[in-house]
Amino acid sequence: MNRLAALIAFLVLAGFLVILAIEVPSLDLILVIVLTLGLAAYDFFGSTRKPRQ
Template identity: 60%
Template sequence: MNRILALFAFVVFAVFLGILAVKVPSPDLVIVITLTVILVAYDFITSCSDKKD
């Protein structure tokens, strides 16, 4: 259940930033948004992996 909610939050965040990138097509802003989405995706993948504590 936590993975589904995390995936939903990631998709909503990416869509929000995608809309921002389309409405304000500044090259610098698009680069920062792309980097941000990559970092959030990396965090999502690493935090959702099976860890046995």
């Protein structure tokens, strides 16, 4: 359940940032958006994986 909520939150963030990148097509902004999505994806996969035993 937590993984599903995190996935929905990530998709909402990604959707917002993609709309922003489409409406304001600046190279600098797109690079910041890609970096932001990369860090958010890293955090998503790092925090929702099963703990090691």
